[in-house]
Amino acid sequence: MTQPTTVLFICTHNAGRSQLGAHLLGHLGGEVFVATSAGVSPADAINPVVATSLQELGIDTSAAEPRAVTADELLAVDVVVLMKPGLSLPGPVAGELVEWSFPDPSNWEADGVRELRDAVADRIRGFAERLGVRGDAYA
Structure with a gap:
């Protein structure tokens, strides 16, 4: 059995973009990531x-809490x-x-965040496929 690929998403506040990336990849990648x-x-x-x-896609964010990136993490993850x-x-x-370059959704309304979520999801799909994983866990 191969080890899952560890991926750390980072943005400024860990409240929007990086949360989208991590939750969407986790949803798509299951045991692979x-x-x-x-x-x-x-x-x-x-x-x-x-x-x-994210909850609109069935993704639970109830345990999500912003946190600071550490130097040790940067050395420990695959990507x-x-x-x-x-x-x-x-x-x-x-x-x-x-x-990747995504705008900060700090003060956005729901429709704008949905567009951002979908753009991040598209990028995640391509990223996962590049690493050999295919899936349509979210539309």
Whole structure:
């Protein structure tokens, strides 16, 4: 049995973009991926509109809490996905570094967040397929 690929999604506040990435990959990848998220300056709570958009897909976010990325994590995971290019990280990345550019949904309404969620989901599908996983866990 092969070990799951560990993927860490990072954005500024770990309340929106990185939460979307980690939850969507976890939903798609099941046992193939271990997806987590963190931020460089964590918020107090996940963005409620982001949480609702994920719940619309049947994804439970009740345990999601923003947290800070650590230098040790950057060395331990297989892939680090920056949801905003150029973030200042607390140390070097040992695995693959991927940089995506998604806007900050901090003050967005539900329709805008759904569009962002779907754009992130499309990127996640391509990422998972590149790593050899196919699936339509979410439409």
